[in-house]
Amino acid sequence: MHTVVLTKGVPDFREGQVSFDEDGHLERGKTPTVMNPNDKHALRAAFQTRVRNGGHVSLMSMGPPGYQEVLQEGMRDVYADDLYLLSDREMGAADTWATAMTVATGIENLETQPDLVFAGFKTADGETGHTGPQTAYCLDWPMVTHVVSLDIDEEAGLLRAKRLVDGDVTEIETVEAPMPCFVVADPEFEPTYRKASHRLEHKQLREETQERAEDYEDVLTVWDHEDLNLDPDYIGLDGSPTIVAGVDPIPKAPSEREATVVDGDDPSSLEPVLDELTPFAAGD
Amino acid sequence: MTDHERYEAVVVGCGPGGAAAAANLARNGVETLVLERGVDAGSKNVSGGLIYAEESAPYTIDGLFPDFREEASERPVTENYIHNVAGDKVKTFDIGDLHHHDTAWADSVLRRRMDSWLARRVHELTRETGGGLLTEVHVTGLLREKGEIVGVTCEELDPIEADIVVAADGVNSELARDAGLMDWEDPDEWFQGVKAVAEMDPDVVDERFDIDEDEGEAHLFSGDLFDGVRGGGFLYTNEASLSIGTVFHLDSIAEERAEPQELLDSLLTHPLMAQWLGDDYHEVEYSAKLVPDSKKAALTAPHQDRLVVVGDAAGQMQAQGPIIKGMNHAVTAGALAAEAFADARSRGDPHRAGEFYEKKLHDEGVMDKLRPTSYRAVGKIGELGPIDGVANAVAESAVGRFGVRAAEGLVERAYNSPTLVSMIPDTKLPYVTLPTILGEELGERVTDENHVQPPELDDRIGDLTYDVGDPHIELVDNSFEASGTAVTACPVSAKDFGGGCYRDEMVQTNGHEEHLVSLDTQPCVECGTCAVVADTDWEHPAGGKGVEFEQG
Ligand SMILES: Cc1cc2nc3c(=O)[nH]c(=O)nc-3n(C[C@H](O)[C@H](O)[C@H](O)COP(=O)(O)OP(=O)(O)OC[C@H]3O[C@@H](n4cnc5c(N)ncnc54)[C@H](O)[C@@H]3O)c2cc1C
Ligand code: SF4
Numbered sequence: 014m015h016t017v018v019l020t021k022g023v024p025d026f027r028e029g030q031v032s033f034d035e036d037g038h039l040e041r042g043k044t045p046t047v048m049n050p051n052d053k054h055a056l057r058a059a060f061q062t063r064v065r066n067g068g069h070v071s072l073m074s075m076g077p078p079g080y081q082e083v084l085q086e087g088m089r090d091v092y093a094d095d096l097y098l099l100s101d102r103e104m105g106a107a108d109t110w111a112t113a114m115t116v117a118t119g120i121e122n123l124e125t126q127p128d129l130v131f132a133g134f135k136t137a138d139g140e141t142g143h144t145g146p147q148t149a150y151c152l153d154w155p156m157v158t159h160v161v162s163l164d165i166d167e168e169a170g171l172l173r174a175k176r177l178v179d180g181d182v183t184e185i186e187t188v189e190a191p192m193p194c195f196v197v198a199d200p201e202f203e204p205t206y207r208k209a210s211h212r213l214e215h216k217q218l219r220e221e222t223q224e225r226a227e228d229y230e231d232v233l234t235v236w237d238h239e240d241l242n243l244d245p246d247y248i249g250l251d252g253s254p255t256i257v258a259g260v261d262p263i264p265k266a267p268s269e270r271e272a273t274v275v276d277g278d279d280p281s282s283l284e285p286v287l288d289e290l291t292p293f294a295a296g297d
Numbered sequence: 298m299t300d301h302e303r304y305e306a307v308v309v310g311c312g313p314g315g316a317a318a319a320a321n322l323a324r325n326g327v328e329t330l331v332l333e334r335g336v337d338a339g340s341k342n343v344s345g346g347l348i349y350a351e352e353s354a355p356y357t358i359d360g361l362f363p364d365f366r367e368e369a370s371e372r373p374v375t376e377n378y379i380h381n382v383a384g385d386k387v388k389t390f391d392i393g394d395l396h397h398h399d400t401a402w403a404d405s406v407l408r409r410r411m412d413s414w415l416a417r418r419v420h421e422l423t424r425e426t427g428g429g430l431l432t433e434v435h436v437t438g439l440l441r442e443k444g445e446i447v448g449v450t451c452e453e454l455d456p457i458e459a460d461i462v463v464a465a466d467g468v469n470s471e472l473a474r475d476a477g478l479m480d481w482e483d484p485d486e487w488f489q490g491v492k493a494v495a496e497m498d499p500d501v502v503d504e505r506f507d508i509d510e511d512e513g514e515a516h517l518f519s520g521d522l523f524d525g526v527r528g529g530g531f532l533y534t535n536e537a538s539l540s541i542g543t544v545f546h547l548d549s550i551a552e553e554r555a556e557p558q559e560l561l562d563s564l565l566t567h568p569l570m571a572q573w574l575g576d577d578y579h580e581v582e583y584s585a586k587l588v589p590d591s592k593k594a595a596l597t598a599p600h601q602d603r604l605v606v607v608g609d610a611a612g613q614m615q616a617q618g619p620i621i622k623g624m625n626h627a628v629t630a631g632a633l634a635a636e637a638f639a640d641a642r643s644r645g646d647p648h649r650a651g652e653f654y655e656k657k658l659h660d661e662g663v664m665d666k667l668r669p670t671s672y673r674a675v676g677k678i679g680e681l682g683p684i685d686g687v688a689n690a691v692a693e694s695a696v697g698r699f700g701v702r703a704a705e706g707l708v709e710r711a712y713n714s715p716t717l718v719s720m721i722p723d724t725k726l727p728y729v730t731l732p733t734i735l736g737e738e739l740g741e742r743v744t745d746e747n748h749v750q751p752p753e754l755d756d757r758i759g760d761l762t763y764d765v766g767d768p769h770i771e772l773v774d775n776s777f778e779a780s781g782t783a784v785t786a787c788p789v790s791a792k793d794f795g796g797g798c799y800r801d802e803m804v805q806t807n808g809h810e811e812h813l814v815s816l817d818t819q820p821c822v823e824c825g826t827c828a829v830v831a832d833t834d835w836e837h838p839a840g841g842k843g844v845e846f847e848q849g
């Protein structure tokens with residue numbers, strides 16, 4: 014089994030990490046870059062196949078040289094056997110389409126063709142959720158999205174997945190797909206290890222990957238557009254059909270609303286509040 | 298036949314008993330899987346604790362795990378005293394002879410550190426056999442096929458088959474219960490241990506006890522400072538902390554409706570403690586656990602089918618007078634069980650391991666330490682009501698008191714006699730009456746002022762925050778008659794305290810009033826007390842859930 018997991022770096026939006034300027038613009042320089050949180054679910058899904066079915070997990074990203082540390086983070090916190098970074102100036106400022114093109118080429122450039130490619134469900138900064146499906150399209154592979162649990166039948170060359178229908182937890186369907194296949198893991202993905210041998214393997218592999226992450230450069234491959242034989246006109250900014258017409262800052266919530274002070278000790282003062290709320294309680 | 302995952306040996310629990318069994322199985326080349334429910338071995342475990350290496354024992358912890366003393370223990374115990382307390386009068390005896398009797402060495406330990414060190418070794422050793430150690434797995438019971446035990450069932454894993462299942466799952470062993478070997482019915486088969494760990498700079502420890510860094514002390518306490526509850530207290534020096542605790546007969550706690558945390562506080566605030574605790578008492582952990590009394594609870598045939606039971610799970614916890622020996626026996630039993638399996642396997646009959654194990658326990662003299670003949674002959678008789686009454690009366694009479702004064706040296710010698718202390722009956726006489734008289738007649742007044750203010754129960758609970766998951770204990774009978782004892786006996790509950798596990802209340806129903814008990818398992822420290830003193834359906838929480846001790 015060879016699996017590839019796609020990831021990218023995003024600003025660390027957690028409280029205490031992220032910083033904004035006075036106008037509410039993100040300060041990239043002051044905000045650390047971390048692995049897109051949703052991609053960790055994808056990596057966990059890939060790790061599960063590694064534990065249960067053996068093989069090899071490659072973690073791949075397209076981005077600036079600093080993304081090396083994002084790859085290292087994935088290797089340390091979850092798992093990876095080796096790392097691929099697709100990086101040079103020509104690839105910069107790519108939209109989701111140009112990214113998908115580049116990444117798909119990266120995948121095709123690997124020594125062995127993977128059986129599975131995993132992506133996370135949308136990024137914390139772009140929030141588009143396009144890159145994964147577009148990459149599947151470039152590869153011309155079947156794709157299963159919103160996957161919450163996964164079983165591989167290697168002999169039959171099939172994967173069996175439970176997925177959320179319409180991304181909704183209330184409806185779950187089981188699907189089968191031939192491999193190679195593209196899998197988008199849902200944030201609800203739960204790896205399961207019900208066998209002692211799997212847990213022992215998990216424990217061992219976790220120890221190994223943490224050690225490996227300390228010297229991650231040894232297993233890191235960096236490819237530029239020439240390595241991938243990519244025409245600069247089709248990648249990066251030049252290859253991006255998306256036109257960003259403008260960015261509307263989200264206005265701050267007006268703080269000077271009329272406020273009514275309610276005395277909590279006086280039940281009668283709560284009546285008007287209840288009257289106000291009643292229509293919402295009905296669900297409209 | 299169902300297609301189960303299979304290992305040659307499954308060891309349940311990685312305390313000293315499980316660790317010893319696993320290490321010895323691995324050394325014999327047996328493919329061994331160890332399952333431990335804590336997030337880390339030791340995160341569930343509490344002991345006093347002094348671990349003894351007995352000269353007469355076939356296995357010791359440092360024999361099985363070289364470097365144990367350098368890496369995993371705290372301080373060697375070089376001095377051992379017992380203090381007989383009567384009010385503020387104290388008579389101290391040096392019980393070094395009893396301590397050193399049959400002792401190659403004895404070290405103080407903190408279980409989180411000790412057990413997680415052992416677990417790392419165990420994982421390395423068992424890994425080489427094709428097995429290994431897994432934490433956060435709660436073994437729920439025995440897997441049976443055609444009525445015969447063939448493996449274990451788990452909450453987090455599918456059932457696992459094995460040629461031998463070693464139940465080293467400690468006190469309140471769900472496996473021993475499932476096999477019908479243990480019930481949790483009689484409070485007089487158990488002690489309850491409660492303990493506080495107080496932080497202290499190593500230099501301060503050295504100074505207050507007047508010891509070097511490679512020395513340590515053990516102090517035991519008995520007499521009238523525990524409201525007549527049968528049992529005693531202890532204080533042991535660690536590298537950078539003190540372990541201070543109490544061990545009482547559970548039936549006595551139940552009868553007296555004693556509050557365990559208050560008994561601990563009585564010890565902590567006694568003037569005698571001032572010299573050691575100083576003005577800067579900082580409690581870092583409060584913990585509790587049941588302790589079996591081997592004299593009554595040790596299984597004479599601790600096995601069934603492919604199951605062998607070792608350590609606390611088999612009741613192998615010896616109270617040698619005031620000295621508590623559980624960990625060393627768990628180690629010996631675990632290693633003997635492994636040896637028995639290796640023997641049985643080499644004879645081509647692995648399923649006879651249990652029988653061999655039982656024989657080894659007898660041949661190696663372990664059984665006689667756990668259930669001494671001298672206690673059966675003398676101690677048990679002493680527990681009969683009339684005799685106890687007479688003995689108490691004599692001891693308290695002028696004659697008795699005169700005897701004590703006249704024979705001070707003899708009393709000290711008696712405390713140091715392993716045979717005599719093993720005969721001690723479970724009555725007030727040795728635990729309360731005699732020590733009190735000793736204190737009164739021979740003791741000196743302690744004039745130090747003790748400024749220690751032990752934390753309130755809710756602060757103690759507050760320091761132990763954790764996710765218990767689903768409630769793991771169910772109240773079967775919530776009437777006060779059936780389960781009310783838990784309100785006081787539970788070490789994290791107290792009468793008129795709302796923040797603990799057990800509460801009692803008067804409830805009006807159909808015109809009459811009922812005295813009922815309610816249970817909230819959130820603050821539970823999994824001590825096991827209410828499994829015995831209340832009518833409950835008692836299980837351990839799921840793997841990784843529940844209390845997590847940092848010290849132990
Ligand atoms: C306050 C106090 C003071 C003590 N003082 C001393 C002393 O000074 N010296 C001494 O020698 N002894 C002392 N003891 C007794 C000693 O702690 C025990 O006898 C000893 O720990 C027994 O070892 P064990 O390996 O049998 O069980 P434990 O050490 O209890 O280990 C059992 C292990 O099994 C795990 N487990 C339990 N159930 C399951 C399950 N269902 N699935 C998976 N894992 C499970 C537990 O998490 C634990 O790690 C004291 C005890 C107490 C409470
Ligand atoms: S609820 Fe029961 S097991 Fe839990 S701490 Fe209280 S007495 Fe012990």
